[in-house]
Amino acid sequence: MQTPLREIVAVQARTWSGIEQPNEAAGIMADALAATIAGFEALRGQLAFEDEPSSFEAALQETKEPQP
Amino acid sequence: MNAAAKSSLLHLSLTDAADALKDGSVTAVELTTVALEAFTRVDKAINSAIWLEGAAALEAAEALDKKRKSGAMLGPLHGLPLAHKDMYYKAGKLSTCGSAIRKDFRPGYTATVMERLEDAGSVTLGGLNMAEFAQNPTGHNQHYGHCRNPWHTDYCTGGSSSGSGAAVAARLVYGALGSDTGGSIRLPAAICGVTGIKATQTRVSRHGVMPLSFSADNVGPLTQTARDAARFLGVIAGHDPKDPTSSAEPVPDYEAALTGDIRGMRIGVPTNYFFDGIDPEVQAAFDAAVAVLEARGAVIVPVTIPHMDAVATYGGIVSRVEGGTIHAQWMRERPQDYAVHLSGRLYPSQGIPGTYYLEALARRGAILKAVAAAVFGVCDAFITPTLRMKVPTLLATDIDAGTPGAIETFQDVSINTRPINYLGLPSVSVPCGLDSNGLPIGFQIQGRPFAEARVLKIADAYQRDTDWHRRLPPNVS
Numbered sequence: 001m002q003t004p005l006r007e008i009v010a011v012q013a014r015t016w017s018g019i020e021q022p023n024e025a026a027g028i029m030a031d032a033l034a035a036t037i038a039g040f041e042a043l044r045g046q047l048a049f050e051d052e053p054s055s056f057e058a059a060l061q062e063t064k065e066p067q068p
Numbered sequence: 069m070n071a072a073a074k075s076s077l078l079h080l081s082l083t084d085a086a087d088a089l090k091d092g093s094v095t096a097v098e099l100t101t102v103a104l105e106a107f108t109r110v111d112k113a114i115n116s117a118i119w120l121e122g123a124a125a126l127e128a129a130e131a132l133d134k135k136r137k138s139g140a141m142l143g144p145l146h147g148l149p150l151a152h153k154d155m156y157y158k159a160g161k162l163s164t165c166g167s168a169i170r171k172d173f174r175p176g177y178t179a180t181v182m183e184r185l186e187d188a189g190s191v192t193l194g195g196l197n198m199a200e201f202a203q204n205p206t207g208h209n210q211h212y213g214h215c216r217n218p219w220h221t222d223y224c225t226g227g228s229s230s231g232s233g234a235a236v237a238a239r240l241v242y243g244a245l246g247s248d249t250g251g252s253i254r255l256p257a258a259i260c261g262v263t264g265i266k267a268t269q270t271r272v273s274r275h276g277v278m279p280l281s282f283s284a285d286n287v288g289p290l291t292q293t294a295r296d297a298a299r300f301l302g303v304i305a306g307h308d309p310k311d312p313t314s315s316a317e318p319v320p321d322y323e324a325a326l327t328g329d330i331r332g333m334r335i336g337v338p339t340n341y342f343f344d345g346i347d348p349e350v351q352a353a354f355d356a357a358v359a360v361l362e363a364r365g366a367v368i369v370p371v372t373i374p375h376m377d378a379v380a381t382y383g384g385i386v387s388r389v390e391g392g393t394i395h396a397q398w399m400r401e402r403p404q405d406y407a408v409h410l411s412g413r414l415y416p417s418q419g420i421p422g423t424y425y426l427e428a429l430a431r432r433g434a435i436l437k438a439v440a441a442a443v444f445g446v447c448d449a450f451i452t453p454t455l456r457m458k459v460p461t462l463l464a465t466d467i468d469a470g471t472p473g474a475i476e477t478f479q480d481v482s483i484n485t486r487p488i489n490y491l492g493l494p495s496v497s498v499p500c501g502l503d504s505n506g507l508p509i510g511f512q513i514q515g516r517p518f519a520e521a522r523v524l525k526i527a528d529a530y531q532r533d534t535d536w537h538r539r540l541p542p543n544v545s
Binding site: 017030036042051060 | 380382399400408413415418424427430437475517
């Protein structure tokens with residue numbers, strides 16, 4: 001049986017950051033990361049080796065409204 | 069001045085009030101006085117302000133009137149009373165960020181946007197209600213009381229700039245700063261029936277502004293009209309050496325672009341994502357808005373927005389991880405001082421891998437380029453409903469109260485606005501109807517990066533033929 005996501009998040013949050021699950025809503029929202037994981041699974045293979053965060057500022061300039 | 073005359077002053081648009089101040093038919097002290105009186109009269113019901121400094125505001129207004137009499141107008145906002153989401157730092161002044169954690173926080177420096185607004189002559193009345201740390205789309209606030217919709221106080225205002233939307237809708241101020249990381253200007257604008265613009269990412273300085281997400285935070289105004297928003301944005305936009313991420317792109321004269329002429333402009337209506345599961349009343353109001361634009365000569369074209377799955381997935385984690393990072397220390401030390409819905413939202417970010425976060429940021433540029441090529445190759449701007457749903461009640465979205473389904477409804481509120489933040493595009497929300505509960509409906513207009521003038525031009529053209537932005541909530545006299 002797969003480990004519930006809230007348990008995985010609890011271990012990660014405690015181990016890496018010293019943070020405990022504060023309430024039940026947090027557990028529900030941790031479980032909801034399943035949709036995020038599914039989203040990322042569907043996108044696998046699309047990241048280009050050369051992609052990097054600074055490409056965004058460059059893209060804003062490259063795609064901007066032409067000046068009249 | 070009798071009560072009706074006083075109220076009518078506050079019903080003026082920001083630009084009309086500025087004109088009245090300029091020609092001397094009204095003074096800054098008169099406008100500031102009626103605004104403060106209106107807060108006293110109305111705000112018990114809607115709770116749009118966290119704090120006001122009436123005496124200081126009147127003192128500033130008096131000084132501005134003296135300047136005007138001597139012929140020294142400071143700028144395009146001279147004498148106008150404004151109030152702002154309580155997260156814009158001003159040295160020595162309270163800035164609660166809508167939180168218990170910062171209930172006594174008084175920063176030692178001033179936000180560039182606050183300096184620019186006051187240098188342009190505006191009068192600051194105080195700090196407006198907001199979602200705690202700007203982190204919810206509904207306007208709930210456990211610490212200062214929920215902000216309530218002036219159109220019906222059982223309903224949410226939208227967030228996170230809840231007080232900004234409510235105060236402008238209730239005609240308490242002529243404009244207010246909001247901030248928008250996933251829809252937090254456009255949602256309260258749509259839900260409260262006012263106009264709100266999120267400019268291109270990097271267009272407005274964030275120096276001295278409470279952070280939520282380095283990559284997606286935006287500063288912008290909520291006002292009655294698109295023309296008001298154009299004037300307000302023109303004051304705050306532009307490079308700021310104190311914010312190295314702010315763009316050096318020149319700031320055009322936004323108001324000069326508002327000619328009303330959109331003949332031949334190609335306006336896209338997406339064929340995917342933005343209408344999935346839409347409420348029929350919202351759809352009908354949106355269709356009517358499309359017809360208005362078409363009647364003014366715009367050419368309406370269907371457009372498919374590519375990569376929406378990626379935009380939604382990536383856009384959904386960037387601000388969560390960045391917010392989770394900057395709140396980690398308080399989440400360790402005093403998690404009980406957050407509302408349940410906020411600590412609940414911050415906590416799972418600790419479980420999102422860094423590789424996912426970086427993938428989302430690394431692909432952002434490539435996706436923007438692909439979207440721009442596909443969309444702006446066939447249209448000059450595209451429009452969508454700001455929300456797909458009718459305005460929900462405060463109760464229906466109250467996670468802290470344990471309302472069944474609240475988490476899902478809460479997340480669905482911003483489903484049409486969040487993707488625009490990931491793409492970094494300018495977007496203005498404009499009122500376009502009322503639903504069967506008497507609550508506003510809005511649509512949002514997006515353009516290419518730095519096309520603020522174009523989206524405002526479309527918004528203004530629409531407002532020349534409609535009066536949704538002029539309508540008043542039932543109890544606003």
